[in-house]
Amino acid sequence: MSRPNARGRSRLRDLPLLGWLAAAAVVAIAHRWLPDANWLMLHMVLLGALTHSIIVWSFHFAQTLLRSPASPRDARWQTTRLGLVTGGAAAVLVGVPTDWWLLTLAGGLAVATAAGWHGLVLWRMLRKALPARFQVTVRYYLWAAASLVLGAGLGVTLAWGWPDPWHGRLPVAHALANVLGWVGLTLTGTLLTLWPTMLRTRLDPTAERWTRQALPVLTSAIAVAVGGALVGIGLIAGLGVLAYLSGLLLWGRGLWHPLRKSPPREFGPASVAVGLLWMVFGLTWAGWLLATAPDWQVVREGFIWPAAVLGAGFGVQVLTGALSYMLPSVLGGGPSVVRAGQAWFNRAGAFRLIAINGGLVLWLMPTPSWVKVTGSLLALFAAASFLPLMVLGVRASVAARKLLVASRDGAEAAPAQPRPDQVDRPSIFTAGQLIAGLTALATAVVIGVGVDPAAAGATGTAAAAVAVQPTGEVVRVEVTAIGMRYTPSEVHLNAGDRLVVDLINGDTTTHDLVIGSARSARIGPGARTELDAGVIGTSTKGYCSVAGHRQMGMTFEVIVDNAPAAGPAASPTPGTDPHQMEHSPNGPDASTSPTTPDVVDPVLAPLSDDREHHLTLTVQETPLEVAPGVWQRRWTYNGASVGPTLHGRIGDIFVITLVNDGSMGHSIDFHAGALAPDKPMRTIEPGERLTYRFTATKAGIWMYHCSTMPMSAHIAAGMTGAVVIEPEGLPQVDRSYLLVQSEVYLQNRAPDAASAAEVDVDAAAGGEPSYVVFNGVANGYDTQPLTARVGERVRFWVLDAGPNRPSSFHIVGAQFDTVLSEGSYLLKHGRDPFGDRGGAQALGLQPAQGGFVETVFPEAGRYPMVTHVMADAERGAHGYVQVSP
Numbered sequence: 001m002s003r004p005n006a007r008g009r010s011r012l013r014d015l016p017l018l019g020w021l022a023a024a025a026v027v028a029i030a031h032r033w034l035p036d037a038n039w040l041m042l043h044m045v046l047l048g049a050l051t052h053s054i055i056v057w058s059f060h061f062a063q064t065l066l067r068s069p070a071s072p073r074d075a076r077w078q079t080t081r082l083g084l085v086t087g088g089a090a091a092v093l094v095g096v097p098t099d100w101w102l103l104t105l106a107g108g109l110a111v112a113t114a115a116g117w118h119g120l121v122l123w124r125m126l127r128k129a130l131p132a133r134f135q136v137t138v139r140y141y142l143w144a145a146a147s148l149v150l151g152a153g154l155g156v157t158l159a160w161g162w163p164d165p166w167h168g169r170l171p172v173a174h175a176l177a178n179v180l181g182w183v184g185l186t187l188t189g190t191l192l193t194l195w196p197t198m199l200r201t202r203l204d205p206t207a208e209r210w211t212r213q214a215l216p217v218l219t220s221a222i223a224v225a226v227g228g229a230l231v232g233i234g235l236i237a238g239l240g241v242l243a244y245l246s247g248l249l250l251w252g253r254g255l256w257h258p259l260r261k262s263p264p265r266e267f268g269p270a271s272v273a274v275g276l277l278w279m280v281f282g283l284t285w286a287g288w289l290l291a292t293a294p295d296w297q298v299v300r301e302g303f304i305w306p307a308a309v310l311g312a313g314f315g316v317q318v319l320t321g322a323l324s325y326m327l328p329s330v331l332g333g334g335p336s337v338v339r340a341g342q343a344w345f346n347r348a349g350a351f352r353l354i355a356i357n358g359g360l361v362l363w364l365m366p367t368p369s370w371v372k373v374t375g376s377l378l379a380l381f382a383a384a385s386f387l388p389l390m391v392l393g394v395r396a397s398v399a400a401r402k403l404l405v406a407s408r409d410g411a412e413a414a415p416a417q418p419r420p421d422q423v424d425r426p427s428i429f430t431a432g433q434l435i436a437g438l439t440a441l442a443t444a445v446v447i448g449v450g451v452d453p454a455a456a457g458a459t460g461t462a463a464a465a466v467a468v469q470p471t472g473e474v475v476r477v478e479v480t481a482i483g484m485r486y487t488p489s490e491v492h493l494n495a496g497d498r499l500v501v502d503l504i505n506g507d508t509t510t511h512d513l514v515i516g517s518a519r520s521a522r523i524g525p526g527a528r529t530e531l532d533a534g535v536i537g538t539s540t541k542g543y544c545s546v547a548g549h550r551q552m553g554m555t556f557e558v559i560v561d562n563a564p565a566a567g568p569a570a571s572p573t574p575g576t577d578p579h580q581m582e583h584s585p586n587g588p589d590a591s592t593s594p595t596t597p598d599v600v601d602p603v604l605a606p607l608s609d610d611r612e613h614h615l616t617l618t619v620q621e622t623p624l625e626v627a628p629g630v631w632q633r634r635w636t637y638n639g640a641s642v643g644p645t646l647h648g649r650i651g652d653i654f655v656i657t658l659v660n661d662g663s664m665g666h667s668i669d670f671h672a673g674a675l676a677p678d679k680p681m682r683t684i685e686p687g688e689r690l691t692y693r694f695t696a697t698k699a700g701i702w703m704y705h706c707s708t709m710p711m712s713a714h715i716a717a718g719m720t721g722a723v724v725i726e727p728e729g730l731p732q733v734d735r736s737y738l739l740v741q742s743e744v745y746l747q748n749r750a751p752d753a754a755s756a757a758e759v760d761v762d763a764a765a766g767g768e769p770s771y772v773v774f775n776g777v778a779n780g781y782d783t784q785p786l787t788a789r790v791g792e793r794v795r796f797w798v799l800d801a802g803p804n805r806p807s808s809f810h811i812v813g814a815q816f817d818t819v820l821s822e823g824s825y826l827l828k829h830g831r832d833p834f835g836d837r838g839g840a841q842a843l844g845l846q847p848a849q850g851g852f853v854e855t856v857f858p859e860a861g862r863y864p865m866v867t868h869v870m871a872d873a874e875r876g877a878h879g880y881v882q883v884s885p
Contacts, residue, residue, distance in 0.1 A: 092155070099610055122145070126142070143219050198269040222244065225290075272321035351440070358437070374448040479491075481507050503530070509683050600780075617657070624640075652696050654693070661686070668705070715803040735793075736797065737795070738798075745761075790885055793854055795818075795854045806845060806847065807867045808845075808869055860884055
């Protein structure tokens with residue numbers, strides 16, 4: 001029987017904790033390929049590892065403080081509670097991402113039951129106990145358990161899927177109840193006695209008084225914060241968080257004296273101290289967001305940042321720090337046994353603290369994207385190193401305990417062991433560890449900059465220079481990018497002068513500045529950078545290299561006053577300037593190409609039973625094959641040549657999370673939802689995200705696309721997809737396909753991914769495409785045709801995504817007996833809306849229009865499908881339907 005409260009090892013105490021932390025590390029590594037990865041990581045730490053540890057250790061501390069040892073029956077019931085909370089947490093973590101609400105309900109009820117039961121046990125222990133010091137700690141635990149019951153209930157309610165504004169309020173109320181109540185109250189109650197013990201010094205005589213006085217402040221603040229969120233008044237919720245911080249300040253007075261007398265020398269107390277600082281920072285951030293956000297949609301989207309701080313900075317570090325002290329101590333066996341275990345927990349302690357917290361700072365700061373990646377990986381691996389150290393530390397304590405027992409059984413008595421506070425423990429903060437930690441941080445920055453030097457402003461200079469004698473003069477000018485213009489828009493200097501531009505982004509989207517071959521970092525709104533253009537020998541023109549911005553007027557004149565302008569303006573490296581690229585309207589012949597591109601599966605997946613659909617769309621800028629043997633750097637949703645298809649019914653709710661992993665601003669606009677565009681369709685910068693929530697109220701096939709200007713370029717680059725909302729009573733067919741027609745505008749005919757260029761913005765604005773394609777690939781369904789059988793009814797959903805060309809969808813050799821265009825039937829099973837018999841030969845669509853046609857193929861054969869705008873069929877809007885007997 002596992003006894004979680006007893007000294008020694010316990011599988012149910014240690015293994016689930018190890019499993020939750022390991023699972024969170026795996027999800028962190030694989031987050032790009034997992035849906036809801038951020039939610040999973042946060043809940044694996046807070047609901048999984050931290051909740052499990054709170055159940056274990058609050059029961060242990062309550063027994064110790066109340067002098068109420070557990071009977072074998074109490075230990076068995078504690079084991080049951082641990083199993084209940086572990087199983088419930090696992091059910092929630094499976095049920096929420098899969099939208100399996102009954103599983104989520106069962107898991108939430110299991111967690112709430114375990115918390116309520118845990119609180120009831122502690123209350124009974126408190127009632128039976130004789131008066132003793134530090135009973136206030138157990139009262140903190142009681143309020144914490146009540147908070148988890150409330151938080152679990154709010155979480156299960158949230159999983160049901162509520163319309164706005166509840167969809168914004170409930171997550172915040174759920175988070176506040178759990179973080180402030182369940183985690184915060186347990187921590188503050190426990191550190192009353194644990195903090196000085198970890199520092200190996202005496203308790204502040206006033207600490208218990210401050211802790212007792214802080215309890216009503218903290219619990220009242222939780223009620224105000226959660227209540228403010230539920231009634232939808234963000235200012236009240238923010239004031240509740242502020243009141244909670246004031247309660248922490250009152251409670252923290254009891255921690256200051258031990259800290260000043262004995263600063264942290266070991267990993268455990270140092271990690272807890274840093275975690276408390278992150279807690280204050282995260283709650284301050286959350287309170288400010290609640291008090292200032294204009295609506296709950298903004299709160300819900302922005303809450304991910306303070307939540308990440310509270311999860312990674314506070315939760316993980318307080319948990320690992322406390323366990324680094326408590327696990328060796330609870331194993332027992334005397335100071336030598338405890339030291340043997342803690343020696344492992346202290347290994348590379350200062351290095352780990354610098355790596356974890358420095359990496360987290362790099363991730364939170366407005367650093368280049370690859371610096372964020374390297375910094376977060378450094379923090380992740382440093383934090384994950386606790387897992388093997390935990391195993392090795394426990395094993396070392398067990399081995400030392402066995403050795404001590406063996407020595408006591410020998411002929412000579414073991415020497416007396418000093419008390420823990422009599423042992424001089426070396427500090428982890430050695431010069432070597434500090435240097436190693438700072439070096440690791442610097443290395444992470446260098447690697448991040450090395451992977452993408454342009455993003456960090458590490459660029460070459462002086463490509464605009466010609467053979468000219470330098471004057472030694474430096475012309476420095478401050479330039480602001482705002483309203484798709486540079487202000488000032490020109491600078492005057494003499495030949496041989498060196499030009500340095502201080503670039504400020506006063507706009508609402510990402511910009512940079514290119515002068516010759518000197519290129520600044522791409523900077524987001526409010527940021528600034530420096531561009532050293534080198535020695536200037538002739539007049540030239542700078543520009544913003546973000547696609548479309550140059551065409552919209554973002555140019556900067558560099559004028560040499562004492563020399564004539566040198567012909568054409570200097571340009572970037574061949575192969576990157578839109579004005580120097582080869583533009584081929586027709587591209588290569590698919591029939592002679594040596595390669596076959598990957599094509600999107602055109603089969604429309606059947607409707608599910610779900611009435612609320614969740615999808616994460618991640619903006620990725622990646623090279624893709626747009627025709628056999630021809631590559632282009634595409635801007636995509638989720639990395640494919642056309643965005644994922646959403647499929648639902650009238651009344652269904654769609655919750656879309658847009659994540660910008662690109663290098664410029666992007667956005668999304670769903671035609672299937674009717675709502676004010678100001679917030680959900682706004683452009684978000686690299687590294688940002690937003691949530692777009694709409695209800696489908698009308699049937700049809702609807703376009704979604706990036707609406708960032710220039711819109712023609714963003715749509716043509718691949719940022720589009722379809723939403724199919726089936727009409728009520730739509731009959732089932734044997735096969736259903738979906739085709740999105742769009743256009744491709746090439747700068748060059750790149751034969752491989754390495755030489756692929758982005759969309760030709762000028763060509764997209766002019767409307768003369770290189771290719772017209774079905775599902776992103778020219779002639780893709782020539783070599784990989786759609787299939788059907790004779791006599792089957794086949795439905796073809798078609799969307800014209802444009803951005804410029806109309807479509808006239810036609811299948812050679814087939815006739816359509818059912819046609820739906822823009823939500824209305826033109827023909828239904830051979831009859832028009834007036835009841836007359838008829839047929840159709842094509843489905844005519846303008847850009848952003850869609851519909852479907854149905855046909856029954858009369859005999860086996862190979863049926864070409866085209867747009868009957870024949871020039872576009874010859875540009876690649878062509879494929880086959882292979883019909884078998």
